[in-house]
Amino acid sequence: MKAEDAVILLKEKGYRITPQRVAVLKALIGNKRHPTVEQLHKVALKSCKNISLATVYNVLQILEDVNLVRSRSFSGTGLRYDPDTTDHAHFVCHKCRNIYDMRITAPPRDSIPVGAVRGFKISGYEIVLRGTCKSCLQSQRKVR
Numbered sequence: 001m002k003a004e005d006a007v008i009l010l011k012e013k014g015y016r017i018t019p020q021r022v023a024v025l026k027a028l029i030g031n032k033r034h035p036t037v038e039q040l041h042k043v044a045l046k047s048c049k050n051i052s053l054a055t056v057y058n059v060l061q062i063l064e065d066v067n068l069v070r071s072r073s074f075s076g077t078g079l080r081y082d083p084d085t086t087d088h089a090h091f092v093c094h095k096c097r098n099i100y101d102m103r104i105t106a107p108p109r110d111s112i113p114v115g116a117v118r119g120f121k122i123s124g125y126e127i128v129l130r131g132t133c134k135s136c137l138q139s140q141r142k143v144r
């Protein structure tokens with residue numbers, strides 16, 4: 001999805017299009033780095049000079065309500081925003097704290113042992129891989 005399409009979608013959902021909302025959308029859509037709210041604020045400031053951090057938070061809340069972004073928290077990385085709202089796996093690097101999308105299909109739901117979740121209703125599940133990313137491994141090698 002392009003930022004322009006996201007603006008149209010927001011309009012269709014009945015939201016007013018403000019320069020602040022457009023600025024956050026532009027900062028977010030297509031951003032594969034799973035940015036923090038502070039990082040999005042920094043980018044949004046380039047196209048919207050007076051946008052506050054609180055406004056960025058508010059806009060993100062709206063965008064999450066209309067499923068244009070998903071907030072995810074991974075241990076050790078704080079809250080991150082992901083414009084890819086489809087189910088996908090993540091790889092969290094414990095060195096650089098970068099989060100990478102991984103195209104891995106989760107094992108089918110019936111592979112979860114029923115007895116282990118008795119009495120609970122599952123609405124979703126995801127794979128989070130942890131370790132050292134490619135570029136950290138490469139720079140490690142250079143040092144040695």
Ligand SMILES: [Zn+2]
Nearest residue numbers: 093096133136
């Ligand atoms: Zn890394």
Ligand SMILES: [Zn+2]
Nearest residue numbers: 082084090101
């Ligand atoms: Zn992702």
